[in-house]
Amino acid sequence: MNLNATIFGQIIAFFVFAWFCKNYVWPPIVAALDERQKKIADGLEAAGRAEKDLELAQEKASELLKEAKKDSSSILDQANKRASQIVDEAKEQARLEGQRLISAAQAEIEQEILRAKEDLRAQVSGLAISGAEKILESSVDEKVHASMLDQLATSL
Amino acid sequence: MAAEEHAVEGAQEHAPQYATGGEYIQHHLGFLVFGQKEDGHWGFAHSEEEAKDMGFWSLNVDTMGISLVLGLIFLALFKTVSKKATSGVPGGLQNAIEMIVEMVQGNVKNTFHAKNDYIAPLSLTIFCWVFLMNLMDLVPVDVIPLLAQTIAGDSHLYFKAVPSTDVNITAGLALSVFIMIIYYSIKIKGVGGFFAELAFHPFGKWALPLNLVMELPAFLAKPVSLALRLFGNLFAGEVIFLVIALLGWFQLPLHFAWAVFHILVITLQAYLFMMLTIVYLNQAHNDH
Numbered sequence: 001m002n003l004n005a006t007i008f009g010q011i012i013a014f015f016v017f018a019w020f021c022k023n024y025v026w027p028p029i030v031a032a033l034d035e036r037q038k039k040i041a042d043g044l045e046a047a048g049r050a051e052k053d054l055e056l057a058q059e060k061a062s063e064l065l066k067e068a069k070k071d072s073s074s075i076l077d078q079a080n081k082r083a084s085q086i087v088d089e090a091k092e093q094a095r096l097e098g099q100r101l102i103s104a105a106q107a108e109i110e111q112e113i114l115r116a117k118e119d120l121r122a123q124v125s126g127l128a129i130s131g132a133e134k135i136l137e138s139s140v141d142e143k144v145h146a147s148m149l150d151q152l153a154t155s156l
Numbered sequence: 157m158a159a160e161e162h163a164v165e166g167a168q169e170h171a172p173q174y175a176t177g178g179e180y181i182q183h184h185l186g187f188l189v190f191g192q193k194e195d196g197h198w199g200f201a202h203s204e205e206e207a208k209d210m211g212f213w214s215l216n217v218d219t220m221g222i223s224l225v226l227g228l229i230f231l232a233l234f235k236t237v238s239k240k241a242t243s244g245v246p247g248g249l250q251n252a253i254e255m256i257v258e259m260v261q262g263n264v265k266n267t268f269h270a271k272n273d274y275i276a277p278l279s280l281t282i283f284c285w286v287f288l289m290n291l292m293d294l295v296p297v298d299v300i301p302l303l304a305q306t307i308a309g310d311s312h313l314y315f316k317a318v319p320s321t322d323v324n325i326t327a328g329l330a331l332s333v334f335i336m337i338i339y340y341s342i343k344i345k346g347v348g349g350f351f352a353e354l355a356f357h358p359f360g361k362w363a364l365p366l367n368l369v370m371e372l373p374a375f376l377a378k379p380v381s382l383a384l385r386l387f388g389n390l391f392a393g394e395v396i397f398l399v400i401a402l403l404g405w406f407q408l409p410l411h412f413a414w415a416v417f418h419i420l421v422i423t424l425q426a427y428l429f430m431m432l433t434i435v436y437l438n439q440a441h442n443d444h
Contacts, residue, residue, distance in 0.1 A: 010329060
């Protein structure tokens with residue numbers, strides 16, 4: 001158990017080993033550890049940010065949905081209004097068309113009546129003349145009394 | 157030549173069985189010492205007296221060699237991992253190494269408050285190296301000596317397998333720490349500041365001799381306690397392993413029980429050595 005130069009050997013070996021460890025062993029391991037730590041921190045931060053983003057997006061989506069609903073209901077209202085308007089317009093048009101048709105038919109009927117009257121008048125005047133001819137026999141000159149007969153015809 | 161003859165005689169005398177249990181233990185506590193013999197030749201000592209006669213300038217080849225091999229194993233292992241260290245998902249080995257590195261880093265961060273990039277890798281070196289040296293204690297006591305004896309072809313060869321049961325090894329480590337304490341004390345506080353710390357505390361400068369009497373032993377006790385704590389624990393454990401080894405078949409359960417307990421001891425001692433180093437170096441960096 002005597003002390004000897006082994007002490008010096010151990011001292012030299014220790015400092016060489018410690019120097020080697022400091023320069024070639026320690027830095028890469030610690031660098032890897034630090035890098036991993038940073039990676040994890042970044043990952044956590046990114047996750048937090050993503051969560052926030054998601055929340056924002058959801059908020060935005062619900063807002064959009066609400067707006068879309070509002071829009072759709074107003075569009076529906078407008079469409080309904082427009083439809084009733086169109087229906088009203090169509091009704092009005094139909095009414096007008098009907099009236100027009102009615103008045104045209106009435107005009108035609110009136111014309112028809114006039115024509116019938118005219119015919120009747122002509123026939124009546126002819127009948128009157130032939131009657132009068134028969135009554136007066138040949139005393140009445142058709143040509144002399146034509147104006148008088150016409151007057152009679154129009155007064156019918 | 158004379159020494160070799162002596163060795164052969166010794167081998168014939170003692171091999172393959174030891175005469176007594178005490179002799180067995182005694183032999184296992186001897187070192188393979190290389191140094192200058194009385195006749196002036198350099199070579200290995202073949203008895204403890206011869207080793208003692210070699211004086212200070214001799215080398216415990218066994219403990220020194222195993223200590224170096226273990227240190228190189230530590231560096232090689234950590235170097236291979238650090239070479240392909242990834243910041244992505246770590247593999248099994250990298251995971252284990254990272255656990256140790258993070259443990260050391262955490263302890264240094266908690267205990268060492270100055271800024272010095274050397275302290276953490278230094279602590280890692282101390283922890284792993286001392287742990288590996290202590291770990292040799294769990295190798296059955298006869299395996300490595302028998303292996304060395306077989307390789308050397310000398311059945312009486314002294315070979316000690318556990319470096320931290322050699323007071324030279326633990327003292328070497330403790331003195332390294334002591335050198336760093338002095339170096340950093342002087343670097344941070346200057347020679348005057350370092351001296352003032354020893355001479356002017358705790359009673360002010362008018363009680364300088366009293367201060368020195370109180371502070372110097374405390375200062376010198378640091379490396380001594382570091383060295384002897386590690387040495388004492390491991391030496392005691394080793395001796396108990398040797399005593400157990402004498403018990404024949406009963407040694408198996410006992411050996412297992414003591415080895416399990418010793419796993420705690422060797423880890424704790426490695427951790428203690430590292431922590432005390434950090435604490436001492438922190439004190440050296442502390443400017444009052």
